[in-house]
Amino acid sequence: MSTGKEQLDVEDDLIAEADDEGDAPVVEVAKTNLSKRRTIDNLLEERRLQKQLADYDFDL
Secondary structure (H helix, E strand, O other): OOOOOOOOOOOHHHHHHHHHHHHHHHHHHHHHHHHHHHHHHHHHHHHHHHHHHHHOOOOO
16 A cells, blocks of 8 residues: 555656647547537528428418
8 A cells, every 4th residue: 555655757748749630630620510509500590490481381
């Protein structure tokens, strides 16, 4: 068992390099996915509104 007073060796260089390389692509993918999702949502909304307009009875 550990007494809590032992010095642990931690390799910060490997962790820092992994974080620097891993964050940028994830952010870009998230932005791209969000952009694609917004485009799809806008197209679906436009289609829904066009259907409502086509179904609307103009002869009140």
